[in-house]
Amino acid sequence: MPNPRDLRPGETARLLEVGGDRSFRRRLMEMGFLPGTPVRLVRRVRIGDLVEFEVRGGHISLRASEAGALRFESQR
Amino acid sequence: MSAEAPAGPARTRLPLVALAGNPNTGKTTLFNRLTRSDRKVANYPGITVERHEGELRLPGGRTVRVLDVPGTYSLSARSREEEIAIDSVAGLRGEPEPDLVVLVADATQLSRNLYMALQVLELEVPLVVALNMSDALAARGASIDVDALSNALGVAVVAIAAQKGQGLAALESAIERALAAPDGARPGARWQPGSVELAADLERVGAVLPPEWSRGNPARVRALAAWALLSLDEHDELRDVPEALRRAVIERRAQAQQTSRQIETEIIRGRYDWIDALTASVVREGPQAxxxxxxxxxxxxxxxxxxxxxxxxxxxxxxxxxxxxxxxxxxxxxxxxxxxxxxxxxxxxxxxxxxxxxxxxxxxxxxxxxxxxxxxxxxxxxxxxxxxxxxxxxxxxxxxxxxxxxxxxxxxxxxxxxxxxxxxxxxxxxxxxxxxxxxxxxxxxxxxxxxxxxxxxxxxxxxxxxxxxxxxxxxxxxxxxxxxxxxxxxxxxxxxxxxxxxxxxxxxxxxxxxxxxxxxxxxxxxxxxxxxxxxxxxxxxxxxxxxxxxxxxxxxxxKDAQREERRETLAAAIAAAETETEGRESQERVEALTAEDAALAGEALRExxxxxxxxxxxxxxxxxxxxxxxxxxxxxxxxxxxxxxxxxxxxxxxxxxxxxxxxxxxxxxxxxxxxxxxxxxxxxxxxxxxxxxxxxxxxxxxxxxxxxxxxxxxxxxxxxxxxxxxxxxxxxxxxxxxxxxxx
Incomplete structure (x- = not known):
């Protein structure tokens, strides 16, 4: 199961599952990070060690370590 | 800039319109556009979050109060501001129930914004959707079928561009119509729990909701039960939540986990499935660039x-x-x-x-x-x-x-x-x-x-x-x-x-x-x-x-009386010396007197x-x-x-x-x-x-x-x-x- 580390900037993948702490997971899902939703990794923000995603038209940044809670469907 | 406007009975009888929506949707810009003057700023009772209220005169001549609800992504609560959002929209814990909610939605991110609209619909609060940034959407070459969206939601939807001031007249008229016929603004459709188990969870949690929250409305019971299942846990810092309610939520969640169910996922997924089915027919995407x-x-x-x-x-x-x-x-x-x-x-x-x-x-x-x-x-x-x-x-x-x-x-x-x-x-x-x-x-x-x-x-x-x-x-x-x-x-x-x-x-x-x-x-x-x-x-x-x-x-x-007296004499002498004819002598005199006065002042301070x-x-x-x-x-x-x-x-x-x-x-x-x-x-x-x-x-x-x-x-x-x-x-x-x- 690829996590955001395995995605290239600009690549879109389907979300498989959202892990992490309950309230974090609930927040992410309410902002549109639901399993089955296509998510684009916009860029890695290396200055802040964050990852920016696009989901449902919105751009959202997560800390690289915390973004590990997102698992994606394998592309190939 | 009077911070407190008199809260007379005439004022409190004015209908209350709550302006809610996600952050960055231009909600505050719209608030500033609608309420040109007289804004009442105070803190929410019990919580230090500023509560902004202004007045809006509708085209028909009616005046309403407009409340600027803090921007949140959903009505589920974690932070103080989210707590306020649910309280203001549902009229809980000391907040008055609004006569109408105007949900400001970002047209360029419709589905995520409809997620919150859906929560308001579930509460059966009269609703008008203000579809903001319609200009940005058009610039992208995309479009939304506003009439179809309005029909599907069963409430008025008005396309606006708050920053340019476009569509505000239409929005004000829609507010007026919704206030005149609140039943017309009631939802025609909403999300339903997708499984027997989830329906049972909602019913069980709904049974322990304080009656003053649900007010006997079965739709409200279910909506607030869903709110509780998403918001409450061992670590939430929410105020005035009955312990029985929190216990019921924790218990249902633990039970669900035994059969590998996640209640949160089921509720949020159910809502988004409903939204996705809707947006598929009303949104026409532009070219991705x-x-x-x-x-x-x-x-x-x-x-x-x-x-x-x-x-x-x-x-x-x-x-x-x-x-x-x-x-x-x-x-x-x-x-x-x-x-x-x-x-x-x-x-x-x-x-x-x-x-x-x-x-x-x-x-x-x-x-x-x-x-x-x-x-x-x-x-x-x-x-x-x-x-x-x-x-x-x-x-x-x-x-x-x-x-x-x-x-x-x-x-x-x-x-x-x-x-x-x-x-x-x-x-x-x-x-x-x-x-x-x-x-x-x-x-x-x-x-x-x-x-x-x-x-x-x-x-x-x-x-x-x-x-x-x-x-x-x-x-x-x-x-x-x-x-x-x-x-x-x-x-x-x-x-x-x-x-x-x-x-x-x-x-x-x-x-x-x-x-x-x-x-x-x-x-x-x-x-x-x-x-x-x-x-x-x-x-x-x-x-x-x-x-x-x-x-x-x-x-x-x-104060030392003697010293004060001496200083008064000195002050008079200085004033007199200053008015005397100019010359080095009088100037030196002024300086000497001033120095003595300063020394006395220093002494007074010391004591x-x-x-x-x-x-x-x-x-x-x-x-x-x-x-x-x-x-x-x-x-x-x-x-x-x-x-x-x-x-x-x-x-x-x-x-x-x-x-x-x-x-x-x-x-x-x-x-x-x-x-x-x-x-x-x-x-x-x-x-x-x-x-x-x-x-x-x-x-x-x-x-x-x-x-x-x-x-x-x-x-x-x-x-x-x-x-x-x-x-x-x-x-x-x-x-x-x-x-x-x-x-």
Whole structure:
């Protein structure tokens, strides 16, 4: 199961599952990070060690370590 | 700018329209567009989140109250602001039930915004959807079938562009129609639980909901049960939630887990499935293109360019802050000088005159003089926020802030701290957990607020040479920059220590929305700026005023009748000598008389309550290089730091001086100790500045922390640690400096 580390900037993948702490997971899902939703990794923000995603038209940044809670469907 | 409008019965009978929506949807811009004047600002009962209310006159002539609900992504609650959102929309826990909710939705992110609309529909609150940024959507070549959306939701949907003021008339008419026929605004469709198990969960939790929440409406019972299942857990910090409800939620969640079900996922998925089915038929997507925002971020968030640009932006902000505020500060000081002179002439000598000029006018003046810097800094913060750059700053700063136990979100409060700690403490309200709010509040008072600047200006101007270091760098400016950096560094160090000791706690994950860049909406930026200034005036200003008056009392009493009499005679003699024919002789006479008067004033001060206090604390501050006169100044500085300068003026019998006055600078340079050594050396100056940088000399800050944490413990801790740190650091600097041979 690829996590955001395995995605290239600009690549879109389907979300498989959202892990992490309950309230974090609930927040992410309410902002549109639901399993089955296509998510684009916009860029890695290396200055802040964050990852920016696009989901449902919105751009959202997560800390690289915390973004590990997102698992994606394998592309190939 | 009256903050409290009279809450008469006529006013409260006006229909209430709650303006809700996600952050960054232009909700506040719409609020500012709809309510042109008269806005009522107060705190929500029991929680310190500002509640903004304004009035709107509808085209049919009816007036309604408009409430600006804090922007949230959903009605599920975690932070204070989310708590307010559910309370305001559903009319819970002391909030009145709105007659209508206007949900501001970002047309370019329809599904995520409909998620919140759906929650309002579930509560069966009359709803109108304002589809904002329809212009941005059109520019992208996409479109939304507004009629089809309206039919599917069963409520009015109006396309608007709040920033350009488009579609507002149609929105006002829709509000009017919905208020006239509230049943017409009731939803025709909504999400239904997808499984028998979930329906059972909702029913079980619904059964323990307080009846005053659900009010016998089965739809509300289910909606609030879903809210509870999403919001409550062992760690939530929500107020006034019955323990039975929380227990029921935890129990159902644990049960669901045994059969590998996740209740949250089921509810959120159910809603989004409903939304996706709907948007598939109403949204026509345009061609996908890399937007201007993404191209800009490729530069602004680039590791090699982004950080220097951020530093450049901050430097411009601070340079402008100082150079632009200077003329205004000068004008205010001159204005208050003239006013003091007028009052002095109008009132005869005596205690009333002293009270009005030295207590009242000086107190008001010392508050107002900060306004230029505070207005400017909040103007810049407003611009940075409104353009969308602040989200990038939070991104850039998060790594550093995280290492110190803070989050990127703490950057705005800390930057605000450079103006005044009080609005900065209030800015912590957007944070999710009490631990993070408290931690930020504990370090924000270390930032170099504008009240420290006059002290630094005096000390640096008097004691450090106006020469160039290495031939190009002005020593005095470098000292000032060093003090500003020192404060930020200390704040980060203290945060790192506290977050690893007293305020240890799990890190709150960061979810940061990156809104598209846009030109700022100036009326909103200015309104925000004036609100912050008002916060400063009401919260900090009132305390500073009271403290300045109390300080005046400490320094003016007890009075020695004989000395007072002599000073009155002197004043009369000086006045007489001044009106005499010009000439060297009369001038010398005036000078001699003035010197005698100043000596008597110094003596009076020495014997005043304040002077006695200063002498009492002298042993404690002597190791820092301070004498009792500085001690009096330090006591004065506890009212507000900048009072230090004026107090020194009184201590040295000079009256009416400010930090730029050369006489005060010369006077303190000449001041000697009993053994003939100079009191003020660069080393004492440095020790003094370090003390001011670290000591908690601000009653308003303590009052604000007390209100926000609801604990005297944190107030005491803040005061104690800052003062102790100040003493230790000054001691180390002064004694270390002496040991190294500096004087």
């Amino acid at each position: 890399r937007t201007a925002t993404e191209r800009a971020d490729a530069v602004l968030l680039n590791p090699w360019i982004g950080f220097p640009l951020f530093l450049l932006a901050m430097s411009v902000v601070f340079l402008a802050l100082f150079s632009w505020s200077e003329p205004a500060i000068g004008a205010i000081e001159a204005g208050f000088g003239v006013l003091t002179g007028l009052v002095r002439d109008a009132l005869g000598p005596g205690i009333l005159r002293d009270f009005v000029t030295d207590g009242l006018i000086a107190g008001v003046g010392s508050v107002v003089v900060f306004l230029p810097q505070i207005l400017l800094l909040f103007l810049f913060i407003g611009i940075l926020e409104d353009t969308g750059y602040m989200a990038r700053v939070a991104c850039i700063m998060d790594r550093l802030m995280r290492a110190m136990g803070l989050s990127g979100r703490a950057f705005v409060p800390m930057l605000s701290g450079y103006a005044c700690a009080v609005p900065a403490i209030l800015a912590t309200r957007t944070m999710e957990r009490q631990r993070d709010r408290t931690l930020t509040m504990m370090v924000v008072p270390l930032m170099t607020c504008s009240a420290r600047l006059p002290v630094y200006t005096l000390v640096i101007g008097a004691l450090f040479p106006p020469t160039l270091l290495l031939g190009f760098a002005p020593v005095q400016s470098l000292m000032l920059v060093a003090m500003y950096l020192f404060s930020a560094l200390m704040a980060l160090v203290v945060a790192a220590v506290l977050s690893r000791t007293m305020l240890k706690g799990p890190r709150v994950p960061l979810i940061l929305e990156m809104p598209p860049y846009r030109t700022p909406h100036w009326p909103s930026v200015l309104r925000q700026m004036f609100q912050k200034a008002r916060t400063f005036l009401t919260e900090a200003g009132s305390v500073i005023l009271v403290c300045t008056i109390a300080l005046w009392g400490l320094l003016a009493f007890p 005043s309550y304040g002077g006695r206090l200063g002498r009492a604390i002298e042993p404690a501050i002597e190791p820092l290089g301070f004498d009792w006169k500085i001690g009096v100044g330090l006591i004065g500085a506890f009212a507000a730091r900048e009072v230090f300068v004026a107090t020194l003026g009184v201590v040295y019998g000079m009256g009416g001086v400010d930090e730029d006055s050369t006489t005060l600078r010369e006077r303190i340079r000449a001041e000697t100790r009993a053994n003939g050594e100079h009191v003020y050396t660069p080393l004492t100056g440095l020790s003094l500045m370090i003390f001011f940088a670290l000591a908690c000399q601000c009653m308003s800050t303590l009052a604000a922390v007390r209100r926000e944490t609801r604990s005297w413990g944190w107030v005491l801790f803040l005061f104690a640690y800052m003062t102790a740190l100040a003493w230790i650091a000054s001691f180390a600097v002064y004694q270390g400096g002496r040991a190294l041979g500096f004087s």
